[in-house]
Each structure stands twice: as structure tokens, then as C-alpha cells.
Amino acid sequence: MKLLHIDSSILGEQSVSRMLSKAAVDRLKELEPSMEIIYRDLVTSPLPHLVGNHLARVPDVIHDFTLGERALEEFINADVIVMGVPLYNLSVSSQLKAWIDRIVVPGRTFRYTSDGPKGLAHDKRVILAMARGGHYRQGNALVSYEHAEAYLRSIFAFIGVPRLDVVAADGLAVDDTQKELSIREALRTISALKPNAQSDRCG
Numbered sequence: 100m101k102l103l104h105i106d107s108s109i110l111g112e113q114s115v116s117r118m119l120s121k122a123a124v125d126r127l128k129e130l131e132p133s134m135e136i137i138y139r140d141l142v143t144s145p146l147p148h149l150v151g152n153h154l155a156r157v158p159d160v161i162h163d164f165t166l167g168e169r170a171l172e173e174f175i176n177a178d179v180i181v182m183g184v185p186l187y188n189l190s191v192s193s194q195l196k197a198w199i200d201r202i203v204v205p206g207r208t209f210r211y212t213s214d215g216p217k218g219l220a221h222d223k224r225v226i227l228a229m230a231r232g233g234h235y236r237q238g239n240a241l242v243s244y245e246h247a248e249a250y251l252r253s254i255f256a257f258i259g260v261p262r263l264d265v266v267a268a269d270g271l272a273v274d275d276t277q278k279e280l281s282i283r284e285a286l287r288t289i290s291a292l293k294p295n296a297q298s299d300r301c302g
């Protein structure tokens with residue numbers, strides 16, 4: 100079993116999404132001690148954003164192409180992907196978007212057919228550990244402004260991921276009491292995560 104751990108927050112040790120993603124990885128490692136873990140920090144080691152020359156593979160971007168291919172192989176080889184996802188300006192960080200652009204690749208993680216696109220990443224489980232300053236869950240006024248979880252649900256469905264679990268700490272910027280309560284609730288949800296072979300829904 101291989102786990103790919105992705106972090107994308109710019110806040111370093113102050114990041115709640117990093118705290119939650121680490122807790123999720125620790126929980127899964129506890130359940131499956133033999134699990135191999137690969138870690139990628141998209142802030143300290145960012146992937147270059149795609150430009151036209153990447154697609155043409157011209158010589159001056161061969162190194163960047165190699166970095167992207169390595170990220171794609173890490174994703175393809177992983178059974179579980181745990182992602183620390185902060186909400187920035189209602190969406191994902193640019194660093195995370197750059198990574199997504201390297202893993203959503205025709206012929207590798209999806210293909211076009213006469214019936215439309217077909218995802219090829221059907222053997223994976225994705226866990227999103229999310230941190231959001233406001234209240235964006237269903238039933239709240241801001242739900243229609245949330246474009247991080249919504250986007251990631253769409254993109255992973257597009258490439259065929261059958262199982263996506265979400266653990267979200269909301270209202271972190273409201274006040275310290277709400278922040279503490281939200282983190283505690285998210286950690287409680289993480290502590291109930293089940294092994295990869297079992298079905299669970301976390302939010």
C-alpha cells in the first residue's frame with residue numbers, strides 16, 4: 100500500500116490544513132503500519148505552472164517536464180492520496196493548481212471516448228484535509244462561494260477516483276473559540292477514519 104501526502108498551505112507550522120493532513124496520514128499509518136508514504140510539499144518545492152513549451156517539450160523546459168512526470172508517477176503509483184487543502188480566495192492555492200495540471204493528463208489519468216471522457220484513476224482513494232476561514236458547509240450562506248472542495252470533487256471525479264473523503268475545519272477566522280472547536284471536531288473525524296478497504300464518509 101502506497102500513500103501520497105500532499106501539502107499546499109503557505110503558512111508552514113501555523114497551517115491548520117497541514118496539521119489535519121498529518122493527523123490523517125498518522126491515522127492511516129496506524130491502521131496499516133506497512134504503508135509506504137511519499138511526501139510532497141508544494142510550497143517548499145513548487146511545480147512550475149504549465150506553459151505552452153511544456154506541452155511541446157522544447158529543450159529549455161525539459162527539467163520542468165521531468166518534475167511534472169515525477170509528480171504524475173507519484174500519483175499513479177499511490178493507492179491513497181491525503182491532501183492538505185487551505186481555502187484561498189474561495190479556491191485552491193496556485194501551488195495546488197499547478198500540481199493538478201500535472202496529474203490530469205490525457206491517456207494517463209483519463210481518456211476521451213465517443214461517449215465522453217473516461218477516468219482512469221479508479222483504483223484510488225483521496226482524502227481532503229481542508230481548512231477554511233468562514234463557514235462554507237451546506238446550509239450556510241457562503242456555500243455557493245466555496246470553489247476549492249467543489250473543484251476538487253469535480254476534478255477527481257473527472258479522472259475516475261471512486262472514493263473522496265473530506266475532513267473540513269470551518270470558521271477558523273471567526274474567533275479563537277470557533278477555531279478550537281472546529282479543529283477538535285476535524286481531528287475527531289480523522290480519528291474515525293477506516294482502513295482503505297472499508298467504506299466511510301467523513302463530510
